[in-house]
Amino acid sequence: MNIVLFEPEIPANTGNIGRTCVATGTRLHLIEPLGFHLTEKNIRRAGMDYWEQLDVTRYINYQDFLEKNPGAKIYMATTKAHQTYTEVSYEEDCYIMFGKESAGIPEEILIDQEEQCIRIPMLKDTRSLNLSNSVAIVLYEALRQNQFRGLNCEGKLHRLEWKSPTQ
Numbered sequence: 001m002n003i004v005l006f007e008p009e010i011p012a013n014t015g016n017i018g019r020t021c022v023a024t025g026t027r028l029h030l031i032e033p034l035g036f037h038l039t040e041k042n043i044r045r046a047g048m049d050y051w052e053q054l055d056v057t058r059y060i061n062y063q064d065f066l067e068k069n070p071g072a073k074i075y076m077a078t079t080k081a082h083q084t085y086t087e088v089s090y091e092e093d094c095y096i097m098f099g100k101e102s103a104g105i106p107e108e109i110l111i112d113q114e115e116q117c118i119r120i121p122m123l124k125d126t127r128s129l130n131l132s133n134s135v136a137i138v139l140y141e142a143l144r145q146n147q148f149r150g151l152n153c154e155g156k157l158h159r160l161e162w163k164s165p166t167q
Contacts, residue, residue, distance in 0.1 A: 001146075002027045003021055003095075003135055003139060005031065005100075006100060007032065008100055012132075017131070020135060022053045027055045029069075031058075031062055032060055032061065062109060072094075077134060078099065078118075089145060
């Protein structure tokens with residue numbers, strides 16, 4: 001799987017998304033300009049010590065991304081989409097793109113991609129969800145559709161022993 005962030009603006013969101021990508025074996029693609037420097041303390045704090053393990057690629061702009069990923073199947077998350085994120089079938093090697101926090105993916109990119117546009121249902125008066133939450137919601141649906149291939153799905157219960165604070 002591949003997550004694409006178009007001009008992300010908030011370092012904590014990108015850090016959280018990076019951590020989710022590491023935990024799921026997902027590649028992260030960042031389309032510039034970024035609203036922060038990747039060396040900022042906030043992005044490393046949000047991504048914690050996972051940031052060094054992240055498979056991340058940066059692109060100068062959207063055209064650079066397209067040129068370096070020819071033929072990529074790209075789903076674009078937008079509040080303007082007709083279909084929800086659960087109504088499409090995600091390929092294992094697909095790209096799921098999310099726009100910048102303040103404006104989303106530009107209309108000129110979305111206009112020719114209507115069939116690949118997806119949305120997360122929410123109340124009409126809600127502008128949008130937090131970017132890192134949106135990525136997690138859609139990414140885990142895509143992973144579920146692909147049987148969580150490569151992920152540890154084996155749950156183990158451990159007996160918890162509770163001790164009172166006075167012990």
